[in-house]
Amino acid sequence: MYDRLLALAAHSLAEADSRSEPHDLWTEPASAWKPCANVRRENHTLPPAPENSTGYILINANGGLNQQRVAICNAVAISRLLNATLVLPSFMLSNVWQDESQFGDIYQEEYFVNYLREDVYIVKSLPIEMQSLDLQAIGSFLSELDVMKESKPGFYIQRVLPILLRNRVVYFSGFGNRLSFDPIPFEIQRLRCRCNFHALRFTREIQAAGDLLVQRIHQNFPGQVPSVTRYLALHLRFEIDMVAYSMCDFGGGEPEKLELQAYRDVHFPMMAKYHNETELASTLRELGQCPLSPEEGALILAALGFKRGTRVFLAGAQIYGGQSRLTPLSTLYPNLVTKEDLLSEKELSPFANHSSQLAALDFIACTAADVFAMTDSGSQLASLVSGYRMYFGGGRLPIIRPNKKRLVSLFAKNSSIQWEEFRERVRKTIRENRKVHTRPTARSVYRHPRCEDCMCQAKE
Incomplete structure (x- = not known):
């Protein structure tokens, strides 16, 4: 799709070997925000045994690693909000x-339980006498359809708390992004950040x-x-x-369309059948709702001034198109x-077939990383990594986040610009x-921890 621009990029990178990189390429604007979500207020109250x-909250988080992480933090916050015990x-x-x-295959259980013991009581399972309960039959089972996305605290207090008080247990199935970000009590918001x-x-x-992976990325390549x-x-x-899932067109023609539709039929059967996918794909791209392709990502890095010899770690699973x-x-x-390039098969074997790990x-x-770049700011991994770098980076961990809507017009001129x-x-x-x-x-x-709930501004 971008043969001409890619050729120009290659020529530019060849010439750039004799020039210095832009002065701000590996730096981040200074920030006065400092981490402080670990600090509890003096009048902080301990959770009830x-x-x-009020009872026990169980959740079954859906999605991959990053969706699960959000679900965990939201479950902790809701448990505190309702004075409940979290399983x-x-x-x-x-x-x-x-x-x-x-x-326990991904996170340290004991550390998690102990770190939050002053906020939420966490147990590994329901009491034995409650484990045989038919939660659906007694009305304690809530699916994704029962809880709207980004529900306000009032929903949990008015709708969920009565169930909890009556049955002593509530089970959220497919629990994910089910707690709003505003308005939320300060301590509940800070607890989410703390978690x-x-x-x-x-x-x-x-x-x-x-740690071994990071060490090897920093090590020299052969001949350097x-x-x-x-x-x-x-x-x-x-x-x-x-x-x-994006419903976008990535230049692969009819074979790509047929392959992606077949995948949707199997994995996303509830997706609507669009009569004019070509028109939809064009509209989505104009609105900046299509993820950038690997070619577009390469062009952005070259345009920003990263030299040809830059060490690039590619994160993510198997790239579509290989x-x-x-x-x-x-x-x-x-x-x-x-x-996969840097860790041996033996070193990766404990995590094989476990996508979250x-x-x-x-x-x-x-x-x-010294710089983190993403091609889609809507990605949960990109969002969580960005937030983590903002929180702990002290203004030293740059993030490159493209504005897809503004870049669309540039890529559309690829044959003439x-x-x-x-x-x-x-x-x-x-x-x-x-x-x-x-x-x-x-x-x-x-994703945006720079707020008083999560961070503190350093005093001048």
Whole structure:
């Protein structure tokens, strides 16, 4: 789709070897915000013991690693809101990810329970006398259809608390993004941040493998002068499930359309049957709702000024289209690596066939990167990694977040626009997105932690 622009990018990168990179390429605007979600107020009250609480809350979180993480933090917040005891969250088996991992396979259970013991009482299972209850029969089973997305605290107090008081248990099935971000009591909001940024630690096995991965990304490639080299982590949200679900056109013609429709028929049977997919795809692209392709991601990096020798860690699962789709990116940036390139089969074997555990390795590599770039800001991984870098980065961990709607018009001119104009317009768009912003109202505290609920502004 972009042969001409890619050729211009390659020529520009060849010339750039003799020039220095833009001065702000590896830096982030200074920020006065500091982490403080771990600090509790002086008048903080302890949670009630199970026998004195309103009852037990169980959740079965759906989605992959990042959706599950949001669900866990929201469940902790709701348990505190209702003065309930939380049963250690369980994870739903997805027909897309096919991962049977449970909480203890990904996170340190004891650390999680102990860290939050002053906020929420957490137990590993229901009391024996309650384990045989038919939760659906007694009205304690709530599905995704029973709880609207981003429900306000009032919903849980008015609709869920009575069930909890009557039956001593409520079970949320398919629990995900089911708690609003505003208006929320300060302590509940801070608790969500405390859970996300402090209480959730990957298992020691995952953390050790992640640390080894980061160490090897920093190590030198064959033939290079020994040094500790910085790296850019790139999250390409271009797996087949995302590509199919987006309903966008990525230039693969009729074979691509048929393959993606077949995938939707199997994995997303509830999706509407659109009569004019071509018209829909065009509309979605104009609105900036289509994820950027690997080719578009490569062009953005080149336009920003990252040199050809830049070390690029590619995060994510199997890229739709395979190696041929990645060729433009790997041609412009030959020092492109994945976790599969850097960890041996033996080192990866404990996590094989467990997509959430493999995603945790990508999470670690992305949070530790000298620069993190994404192609789709709507991705949960990109959102959570960005928030993590804002929270712990101290203004030293740059994030590149493209404005897809503004970039659409640039890519549409790929057959005529000159490289200099393309480069300057890309840089202007990205530069505007890198300003230090506080959390907008109703936006996620996991993605935008710069707010008084999660962080504190350093005193001058």
